[in-house]
Amino acid sequence: MIEFKLNGAIVSTDDAPDTPLLWVVRDTFKLKGSKFGCGAGLCGACTMHIDGAAIRTCLLPISRVAGRDVTTIEGLGTPENLHPLQAAWHELSVPQCGYCQSGQIMSAAALLADNPSPSAADVDTAMAGNICRCGCYGRIKEAILQVSGAALAYDAAAPAQETGA
Amino acid sequence: MSILNVSRRGFLKSSGIVGGGLVVGFSLSGCGRAPLPIEPEAGGFVPNAFLQISPDNSIRFYCPRDEMGQGVTTGLATLIGEELDVDPAAFDVVFAGVHPDYNNPAMMVQNTGGSTSMKAHYLPLRQVGANTRAVLIEAAAIELNLRADQLETDNRYIIANGSRYPYGKFVNTAARLQAPEAAPLKSTDDFRYINHTFPRIDAVAKATGTAEFGIDIDIPGMHHAVVRRSPVTGALIESVDTSAAKAMPGVTDVIKISSGIAVVAQKYWQAKQAAQKLEPVWQEVPLGRMDSASLRHDYEQLMAGEDGVVAADEGDIEAGLEAAHGTLEAQYWTPYLAHAPLEPMNAVLNIADGKAELWSGTQSSQAAQGLVARFSGIDPENITVHNTYMGGAFGRRGFLTHVIEVTEIATAVDKPIQLVWSREDDIRHGVYRPSSLMKIRAGIDAQGNVTTWDAKRVGGNVGVDTLRSMLPGLFPGLGDGTINWMVGMADTTVRGWIADPTSIEGIFEDYDFENVKVTHTTVEHGLPLAFWRAVGHSYTSFAKESMMDELAIAAGVDPVEFRLTNTQNNPRLNNVIRIAGEVMREMQPAQGRYLGFAAHHSFATDVAEIAEVSIDNGKVRVHKVTCVVDCGIAVNPDVVRAQMEGSIMFGLTAALYGNLDLEGGAIRESNFHDYPILRMNEAPAVEVIIVDSGTEPTGVGEPGLPPIAPAVANAVFAATGQRLRSLPLKLQV
Numbered sequence: 024m025i026e027f028k029l030n031g032a033i034v035s036t037d038d039a040p041d042t043p044l045l046w047v048v049r050d051t052f053k054l055k056g057s058k059f060g061c062g063a064g065l066c067g068a069c070t071m072h073i074d075g076a077a078i079r080t081c082l083l084p085i086s087r088v089a090g091r092d093v094t095t096i097e098g099l100g101t102p103e104n105l106h107p108l109q110a111a112w113h114e115l116s117v118p119q120c121g122y123c124q125s126g127q128i129m130s131a132a133a134l135l136a137d138n139p140s141p142s143a144a145d146v147d148t149a150m151a152g153n154i155c156r157c158g159c160y161g162r163i164k165e166a167i168l169q170v171s172g173a174a175l176a177y178d179a180a181a182p183a184q185e186t187g188a
Numbered sequence: 189m190s191i192l193n194v195s196r197r198g199f200l201k202s203s204g205i206v207g208g209g210l211v212v213g214f215s216l217s218g219c220g221r222a223p224l225p226i227e228p229e230a231g232g233f234v235p236n237a238f239l240q241i242s243p244d245n246s247i248r249f250y251c252p253r254d255e256m257g258q259g260v261t262t263g264l265a266t267l268i269g270e271e272l273d274v275d276p277a278a279f280d281v282v283f284a285g286v287h288p289d290y291n292n293p294a295m296m297v298q299n300t301g302g303s304t305s306m307k308a309h310y311l312p313l314r315q316v317g318a319n320t321r322a323v324l325i326e327a328a329a330i331e332l333n334l335r336a337d338q339l340e341t342d343n344r345y346i347i348a349n350g351s352r353y354p355y356g357k358f359v360n361t362a363a364r365l366q367a368p369e370a371a372p373l374k375s376t377d378d379f380r381y382i383n384h385t386f387p388r389i390d391a392v393a394k395a396t397g398t399a400e401f402g403i404d405i406d407i408p409g410m411h412h413a414v415v416r417r418s419p420v421t422g423a424l425i426e427s428v429d430t431s432a433a434k435a436m437p438g439v440t441d442v443i444k445i446s447s448g449i450a451v452v453a454q455k456y457w458q459a460k461q462a463a464q465k466l467e468p469v470w471q472e473v474p475l476g477r478m479d480s481a482s483l484r485h486d487y488e489q490l491m492a493g494e495d496g497v498v499a500a501d502e503g504d505i506e507a508g509l510e511a512a513h514g515t516l517e518a519q520y521w522t523p524y525l526a527h528a529p530l531e532p533m534n535a536v537l538n539i540a541d542g543k544a545e546l547w548s549g550t551q552s553s554q555a556a557q558g559l560v561a562r563f564s565g566i567d568p569e570n571i572t573v574h575n576t577y578m579g580g581a582f583g584r585r586g587f588l589t590h591v592i593e594v595t596e597i598a599t600a601v602d603k604p605i606q607l608v609w610s611r612e613d614d615i616r617h618g619v620y621r622p623s624s625l626m627k628i629r630a631g632i633d634a635q636g637n638v639t640t641w642d643a644k645r646v647g648g649n650v651g652v653d654t655l656r657s658m659l660p661g662l663f664p665g666l667g668d669g670t671i672n673w674m675v676g677m678a679d680t681t682v683r684g685w686i687a688d689p690t691s692i693e694g695i696f697e698d699y700d701f702e703n704v705k706v707t708h709t710t711v712e713h714g715l716p717l718a719f720w721r722a723v724g725h726s727y728t729s730f731a732k733e734s735m736m737d738e739l740a741i742a743a744g745v746d747p748v749e750f751r752l753t754n755t756q757n758n759p760r761l762n763n764v765i766r767i768a769g770e771v772m773r774e775m776q777p778a779q780g781r782y783l784g785f786a787a788h789h790s791f792a793t794d795v796a797e798i799a800e801v802s803i804d805n806g807k808v809r810v811h812k813v814t815c816v817v818d819c820g821i822a823v824n825p826d827v828v829r830a831q832m833e834g835s836i837m838f839g840l841t842a843a844l845y846g847n848l849d850l851e852g853g854a855i856r857e858s859n860f861h862d863y864p865i866l867r868m869n870e871a872p873a874v875e876v877i878i879v880d881s882g883t884e885p886t887g888v889g890e891p892g893l894p895p896i897a898p899a900v901a902n903a904v905f906a907a908t909g910q911r912l913r914s915l916p917l918k919l920q921v
Contacts (some may be wrong), residue, residue, distance in 0.1 A: 037219020038455070038457075042455075044459045046456055050455050054397075054400075055404035056398065057397070059405070059608070061611040062610055062611055063859050063860070064859040065859060065861055066611075067863075079917070095207075097397055101396060105396070107393075112395035114387060115394055116385075116387045116391050118257075118388065118390070118391055118580050120529070120578060121395075121577065121579070122529075122530045123579075124395055125397040126604075144898070146868070148869065150868045153868070155837075155868075156580045157838075158831070158833060158835075158836065158838055158840075160866075160867075160868040161874055
């Protein structure tokens with residue numbers, strides 16, 4: 024039995040310890056916002072926060088997550104209570120197919136939590152691990168830069184703030 | 189329009205009265221089929237197959253086309269909302285089930301593709317909106333004791349004497365009226381939503397992880413399946429020991445299916461781990477003796493030979509050669525490519541009590557339903573198909589072997605099944621953009637006119653494989669023998685008589701060539717082929733626009749002027765080239781950066797692109813792309829912009845990286861480390877200029893792609909003097 028924190032709640036699972044966190048979150052805890060894209064840590068669609076850091080979870084065994092604090096896209100914001108990045112994603116019509124966007128937003132949120140005013144080059148570096156097959160990169164970058172500088176320390180329980188741009 | 193009298197009851201009955209509400213037969217074609225595919229819920233008013241208006245004023249739009257990221261839900265909600273007077277963002281949009289009313293008017297089947305959706309639905313869906321608004325106004329007039337011409341509408345409300353009444357207030361009366369079939373449409377000057385920019389209506393769902401993709405479906409009792417397939421397409425199992433896989437935790441079934449061996453387990457990861465324990469031995473097939481070099485050799489031999497079908501023959505190419513001041517001949521290569529949508533293929537199927545329910549994001553719900561019918565033996569009318577958002581498609585999700593697989597598995601093991609492909613499955617067991625070898629011999633006179641254009645393409649035919657893939661689903665009643673015969677006839681025809689149009693489309697049509705010949709020679713080695721974003725245009729543009737650049741430079745003519753000279757009979761493309769040329773002239777690229785130009789007409793849309801590149805450490809880097817597009821009225825200009833941006837990135841991935849190699853008949857590449865996709869730090873800035881020619885909308889999902897590879901190749905020539913005639917572009921160092 025492995026115990027960890029998932030979007031603020033303590034959860035436990037008896038899935039095999041080598042099961043990647045992504046599949047535990049999707050199949051056992053039924054949170055489907057984090058996506059499977061490559062299974063090899065190459066595309067970033069499965070990105071979640073573990074103790075605040077953006078981590079690829081399609082390879083990460085849950086044995087490594089015991090006692091850690093995991094946040095998924097569902098813990099970042101909701102349609103009624105958007106995180107500033109999600110509001111910017113809507114305002115700028117960032118998504119096309121949308122499949123990679125949970126991972127993109129989780130990477131972006133971790134970047135901004137770490138560096139609230141990144142340069143365009145900082146954004147490129149931080150986001151280079153997230154593939155968007157539809158090619159929405161220009162809008163993703165614009166949305167991140169639009170939000171950067173705004174108050175960003177997010178709290179899943181607190182109401183989302185308006186975008187600061 | 190009037191309250192229906194008794195004599196009309198016969199019509200009503202045949203149209204179907206369901207529940208408390210009224211269902212009036214109505215379809216895009218105007219000839220209603222009964223019964224309608226949707227039923228009224230909770231007193232809802234269902235005037236046609238596309239709308240349900242509830243007493244609480246919520247309005248559901250049954251979207252007939254499939255959303256793969258191209259923005260079709262936003263676009264079609266805009267068309268119907270414009271005339272119904274409903275803010276597109278206010279609709280509750282659901283994907284339509286399978287029914288002829290939802291056929292794509294451009295195809296006569298329920299498919300999404302070919303950049304057809306806005307063009308094909310522009311008038312029909314507006315008409316549906318207008319007719320429904322008219323019947324709501326008529327109902328309101330009756331209830332409010334006013335004349336229809338005293339009423340206005342404003343975003344889901346009837347306005348009467350300064351008061352606002354929700355549409356939902358009048359649904360009971362409206363349900364007793366017959367809607368007109370040809371209510372007047374708005375003039376373009378009165379558009380409130382069409383040609384206006386507002387956010388995509390699916391952006392919030394897609395930014396919050398709440399948009400439901402096929403892979404997110406989870407139903408009670410669902411088991412998970414993983415399939416092991418032959419590394420070489422088409423090889424059957426010789427032998428396999430399933431005992432180790434069966435002994436793995438959670439595994440319930442290991443069975444042979446037509447494409448390989450399926451492992452079923454309680455959870456995905458269990459199925460995936462167990463499938464690794466299989467060590468199947470596969471039969472040998474001829475493709476197993478091929479590798480990239482031997483394959484290329486076949487193309488070269490056929491290019492040198494005389495075989496082929498004449499696909500176009502206008503004027504006299506020999507006379508054109510004699511009239512030429514100079515001639516050029518060059519050969520261009522483009523490789524096999526996978527679509528690699530980020531969401532791997534998947535499907536959920538539940539078979540119970542002689543009925544089936546399928547969840548999968550596909551470009552053809554109709555074909556998906558037919559395939560379940562064909563491989564389960566259940567009648568199509570007992571098969572419900574739930575389409576979902578697609579995590580990318582680009583043509584890939586018109587080819588549904590995963591639906592066949594899930595049907596075979598669910599039928600055999602008698603459990604609800606979710607089948608999920610891995611990325612490796614996607615790259616190695618998919619359907620592919622065919623590779624092409626193209627040769628163009630062209631002549632030019634002293635005035636810069638092209639005097640002759642003699643083009644030949646060697647490659648596979650997507651059209652035949654599309655028939656092979658789609659006929660079994662679209663016509664589940666046809667026997668395999670009949671289908672094989674039809675596909676065989678098509679294959680014989682395109683090999684020996686009439687070229688498959690998708691094989692050579694775009695190789696000459698854009699220019700005023702008086703003397704043209706296009707020859708096509710088929711070569712196939714057994715890899716299944718598919719539409720891939722822009723189809724034939726994705727490679728013919730590379731040959732055509734590279735050759736135009738080569739000719740202009742050889743003749744000492746400005747490449748933009750050269751294209752203007754040769755598009756006198758094609759004013760819309762000419763205009764796009766002219767505007768892009770003016771933009772290009774104003775550009776002042778920084779030191780070390782060079783510009784390249786290309787233009788192409790596809791899917792009824794004209795696009796010109798300018799690529800600004802530099803060479804960094806022997807590698808091509810694209811800094812900026814400027815795109816000029818004429819797609820008629822832009823239904824949502826920002827979605828058009830997004831499609832141009834996306835097509836450019838997709839085409840750039842192909843231009844810089846895209847390549848599949850064969851080794852022993854198997855695809856060598858397997859995942860994003862060796863089949864790379866452009867990343868943010870490699871992505872250029874894109875500027876899109878929309879030329880509003882005011883015509884009805886034309887395609888936007890694909891036309892942005894064809895010009896980008898040649899624009900970059902032409903810029904590379906400007907930068908280095910190297911003429912790169914193979915994709916992906918690789919500089920000689």
